[in-house]
Amino acid sequence: MTPAARLSAAIEVMGSILTERRPAADVLRDWGRSHRFAGSGDRAALSSLVYDALRRRASAGWIMGGETPRALVLGTLRLARGLDVEAIAALCDGARFAPEPLSEDERAQLDAASLDDAPAHVRGDYPDWLDASLASVFGEARAEEGMALAERAPLDLRVNTLKGAVDKATQQLSHLDPVPGQWSPLALRIALSADGKAPPVTVEPAYLKGLVEVQDEGSQLAAILAAPPRGGQVLDLCAGGGGKTLALAALMDGAGQLYAYDDDLRRLAPIHERVQRAGAHNVQVRSPRGKGAARAEVLDDLEGRMDLVLVDAPCTGTGTWRRNPDAKWRMRPGALAERVKEQAEILDAAARFVKPGGRLAYITCSLLDEENVDQIRAFVTRHPAFRPIPPAEAVLALGERGIALREAALERPEGLLLTPRRTHTDGFFVALMVREA
Missing domain, CATH: 3.30.70.1170 (Sun protein; domain 3)
Known part of the structure; x- marks a missing residue:
C-alpha cells in the first residue's frame, strides 16, 4: 500500500470506530481480515496512525473544527506527526486510493494548528466530563498530565x-x-x-x-512497594493474568506461600502457563467455584493469616490511556461509579484476610481521586483497625531510588501517584495500610 492508501484506510477505520463504538483493536483486526492484500508493514502503519488519532482526538478535532474521521486523521498528521500543510496535501491528491484533495478551509486549519485558546481537556486530550476530577488531582497542570498520557507508551x-x-x-x-x-x-x-x-x-x-x-515499570514499582515478606504468606486477591503475582513471587525469592485468586476465571486463565514459565514454585492458584457469594469459599482457610494482601483493583484504567487510547473515549460516568462501588466491596473483602500486624496494599491504574485517595479514606473509616502507611515509609523498599521516586511522584497522605509526566511510567496509585489490631 502507498502512504496515501494507508491514510485512506486510517480514515475508513476511524469512521468505523466512531460509529460502532467498538474497541480499536477489534475494528483493526476486522479490517485486516477483509483486506488480505495488506502486508504486515501496512497493518502496522495503519494501526499506528489510528492509535495516534485516538490519542489526539480532542486536539486534532479542535484544530480542524470538527471530529469527522477525516478531520481527526489529518489533524493527527499535523499535531502528532509534525507534517506541514504541503506534506499532508501531497498525500491527499485525489489519486487512486488516496484521500480527496484538501479544501481551502482544511489548508487554513492545518496551517494555523493552534491550541493556544483551547480548554484544558482539549489540550490534554481527555473527555470533557473528566476535567473536574483531573483538576482536583493536578490543578492547572492537568492539561500537561493529559498530554503525557497522549504519548506512545514504551x-x-x-x-x-x-x-x-x-x-x-x-x-x-x-x-x-x-x-x-x-x-x-x-x-x-x-x-x-x-x-x-x-x-x-x-x-x-x-x-x-x-x-x-x-510489565510496565510502574506496575513493577507497585509490587516492590508492597514489599512482600520473604517466607511470608501473601494473597494476590485480584491476580488477573498474573503480572503482579509473578513480580511478588520473584521478590519473595520463591520462599513462603503466595496465593493467587481472581473472581473471573477468564482473566485468571493465563496465569497457570505464566507461573510455570517463570519457575514461581511458591504460587498456589485458587480458582473460584460456584456462583455468587459461594465463589469466595476457596479462600476461607486464609482468613486472618496473611502477612500481605494485595488488591490490584479493577478501575477505569485512566493511567493506561497511552496503551489504550480508545478506552478514554468509550468511558462513561456510569462506569466510574460502578468501579468505585466494586473497589469498596473488594477492599472490605480483603480486610478479613489480613492478620494483625499484616499489611493491605491497594493499587489502581487510575489517576482519579474517586478511585484512589477517596477509597482509602472511606476504607479506614469503615475499618479503624487499619492505618495508612506514609509514602515516606513505603518508598524505603526501593532504597535510594525510593527517595527520588517520592520527589518525582505526586505524594498524598494516603498513597503515591505515578504518572507518565512525573515518573515516565503508566499511571499507578499505590497505597499501603497496616492492620494494628
Missing part, C-alpha cells in the same frame, strides 16, 4: 530474578538495545520503532524461558 520488561540476573537478561537482549529502568532495579526499557511498533519480544528466548516478562 516497552518495559521485568527481569525475573528466579531465572537470572539483570545483567544476564541485558546480554541476551543486547540486539534490542535495552536500557535500565529509571526506578525499578528489575526494569529494562526497549525503544519503539519510528512508527511505534514494538519488537516481537514474546518470541525471544529470554522471554520463552521465563527470564523476562512484559
Whole structure:
C-alpha cells in the first residue's frame, strides 16, 4: 500500500470506530481480515496512525473544527506527526486510493494548528466530563498530565530474578538495545520503532524461558512497594493474568506461600502457563467455584493469616490511556461509579484476610481521586483497625531510588501517584495500610 492508501484506510477505520463504538483493536483486526492484500508493514502503519488519532482526538478535532474521521486523521498528521500543510496535501491528491484533495478551509486549519485558546481537556486530550476530577488531582497542570498520557507508551520488561540476573537478561537482549529502568532495579526499557511498533519480544528466548516478562515499570514499582515478606504468606486477591503475582513471587525469592485468586476465571486463565514459565514454585492458584457469594469459599482457610494482601483493583484504567487510547473515549460516568462501588466491596473483602500486624496494599491504574485517595479514606473509616502507611515509609523498599521516586511522584497522605509526566511510567496509585489490631 502507498502512504496515501494507508491514510485512506486510517480514515475508513476511524469512521468505523466512531460509529460502532467498538474497541480499536477489534475494528483493526476486522479490517485486516477483509483486506488480505495488506502486508504486515501496512497493518502496522495503519494501526499506528489510528492509535495516534485516538490519542489526539480532542486536539486534532479542535484544530480542524470538527471530529469527522477525516478531520481527526489529518489533524493527527499535523499535531502528532509534525507534517506541514504541503506534506499532508501531497498525500491527499485525489489519486487512486488516496484521500480527496484538501479544501481551502482544511489548508487554513492545518496551517494555523493552534491550541493556544483551547480548554484544558482539549489540550490534554481527555473527555470533557473528566476535567473536574483531573483538576482536583493536578490543578492547572492537568492539561500537561493529559498530554503525557497522549504519548506512545514504551516497552518495559521485568527481569525475573528466579531465572537470572539483570545483567544476564541485558546480554541476551543486547540486539534490542535495552536500557535500565529509571526506578525499578528489575526494569529494562526497549525503544519503539519510528512508527511505534514494538519488537516481537514474546518470541525471544529470554522471554520463552521465563527470564523476562512484559510489565510496565510502574506496575513493577507497585509490587516492590508492597514489599512482600520473604517466607511470608501473601494473597494476590485480584491476580488477573498474573503480572503482579509473578513480580511478588520473584521478590519473595520463591520462599513462603503466595496465593493467587481472581473472581473471573477468564482473566485468571493465563496465569497457570505464566507461573510455570517463570519457575514461581511458591504460587498456589485458587480458582473460584460456584456462583455468587459461594465463589469466595476457596479462600476461607486464609482468613486472618496473611502477612500481605494485595488488591490490584479493577478501575477505569485512566493511567493506561497511552496503551489504550480508545478506552478514554468509550468511558462513561456510569462506569466510574460502578468501579468505585466494586473497589469498596473488594477492599472490605480483603480486610478479613489480613492478620494483625499484616499489611493491605491497594493499587489502581487510575489517576482519579474517586478511585484512589477517596477509597482509602472511606476504607479506614469503615475499618479503624487499619492505618495508612506514609509514602515516606513505603518508598524505603526501593532504597535510594525510593527517595527520588517520592520527589518525582505526586505524594498524598494516603498513597503515591505515578504518572507518565512525573515518573515516565503508566499511571499507578499505590497505597499501603497496616492492620494494628
